[in-house]
Amino acid sequence: MSKFEQTYIMIKPDGVQRNLVGAIIARFEQRGFKLVALKMVHATPEHLEKHYEDLKGKPFFPGLIKYMASGPVVAMVWEGLDAVKTGRSMLGATNPLASAPGTIRGDYALAVGRNIAHGSDSVESAKKEIAHWFPEGIVQYRSLLEDVIFELRRTVLRGWLAAASRISLLGRQEDHSSQAPAIVIKAAIITPGKAVSLGECILANPSCSHSAESVQGDIFCSELMCVTAFVNSSTVTYQMTALTRLGWMAIGFGTQTADAKTVIMWPNSDESVALSQRTAPALVEPVPDPNPPRTTTSYDPFINLSSVVPRLAFTIPKDDTIEQNAIWALGVSNSLSASPDTNLELHLDSGNFTLNLANTIDTEQNPFLDPTPSTASGSLSSIATSSLFPSGDPSTNDGTPFQTFEKLIVAHAVLSVLGFLVVLPIGSLIARWLRTFRVNWFYYHWLTQVIFVIPVVVTGWALGP
DSSP states (O other), rough: OOOOOEEEEEOOOHHHHTHHHHHHHHHHHHTTTEEEEEEOOOOHHHHHHHHGGTTTTTTTTTHHHHHSSSOEEEEEEESSSSSHHHHHHHOOOOOOOSOOOOBBHHHHHHOGGGSEEOSSSSSSHHHHHHHHHHHTTTOOOOTHHHHHHSSSOTTTHHHHHHHTSSSEEEEEEEESSSSSOOEEEEEEEOOSSOOHHHHHHIIIIOOOOOOOEEEEEEEESSSSEEEEEEEOEEEEEEEESSOHHHHHHHEEESSSTTTTTEEEEOOOOOOEEEEEEEOOOOOOOEEEEEOSSOOOOEEGGOBSSSSSSEEEEEEEEOOOOOOOEEEEEEEEOOOOOOTOOOOOOOOSSSEEEEETTOOOOOOOTOOOTTTHHHTTTHHHHHTEEEETEEEEEEEETOOOOHHHHHHHHHHHHHHHIIIIIHHHHHHHHHHHTTTOOOOTTTHHHHHIIIIIHHHHHHHHTTTTT
16 A cells, blocks of 8 residues: 555546536545546547456446446546545445445435546556556646645654664674574663664674664655665765656765766565666666665665655765765656666656765654654655754755856856846847937947957857856
8 A cells, every 4th residue: 555556547438428527526625635646538439448458358348338438527536545446435336225324425426327427446547548548648746735635754764763763773794504694683671872883783784783872874855755764883874865756766975966876766566676787877867787886775774666655775984075066866767677778758756966975863863763753743844954964965956055067057047147138138229329419329339349249248158058
């Protein structure tokens, strides 16, 4: 069950003719579902036969196709928590006389053959019907109401903190009694105190004691994605948390896309996770890097795809970097291919951030890691821009100093606007004004263009990408 589950709902010709389209849409909106596709269509018999192909052997099939093709229908895709099952419940029983009052069929219909609407009966059927009725695809966006409708689990460290909040997780040892080694998880008593390396507990030492109050690392959050770094003795584990629909997430080590060593992760159709290390030769999509300077591996204990806020994680060898400049990017769809060189769709958003790997993450005071009543109902936007991050600087939109190439882009924009929309028109207006009482007005116009307009316009053009 996912809050991003989708279902196909179709208002039949009787619902359209009875002007019930608005009332039915209102019920789904008021329930909290998000509309991601909508169109009115007069379907052909062939299209309807494909839709109802599982009923082809029924005696009523010809009459059903004839009726459904008699007028327009309204095809919709709704998205939300347990959308298929809840959508069917809202519609009511197939026989309106058996539908409970308050359901759509229970309130608006009397006969099976005129039961107002159709709804997908399973997740698999929904996917098939959505592809059949919307081959062009659906609209993907983040509803601002999600923060209000859903209980947001903001515990970025939930993968390990649930067990480590009162007792420490975690020793790790291999069972050599069988041919295939097995990982055995032990519990250790917490010794509150200074921050320690997470890897001492999770990655190496079976008898370690781990602090429930703080761990070494840093955290950054935007409105769409959080990045948490856990510093270990020889590695750094990065956990990426999606605050919207998860297609893929990426971290690039550097200040801009060009030459940044990028790690991209995405879930596959079999619920496995793909990892790809890539490098962009310029401001273009990164391409697979066969020889990355540091080899990363996915870290399964911190990966959770079933949570309301899905998380992916990888481990990378530690270097001497303390102030880690990085780029984040998130996409909301992917090809579900496990191939590391698969093409990915354009990101929904991206930005720059900086993590201080010498810092500590306070799990007791940080509301993002330990929600309290005062912050549980707050918006992700307000949390992402508050001071709850130890030193993970927000993206450039939120205060991080512009990089050199970003300053050049801003200067290009400012000078171009100033040249074409301010200085150039002023030169023309001066010429028109002076010509009314001066014979030599043209010289003033010429001087204005040469001294002011040309330098501004040419400089702005030269600074362009």
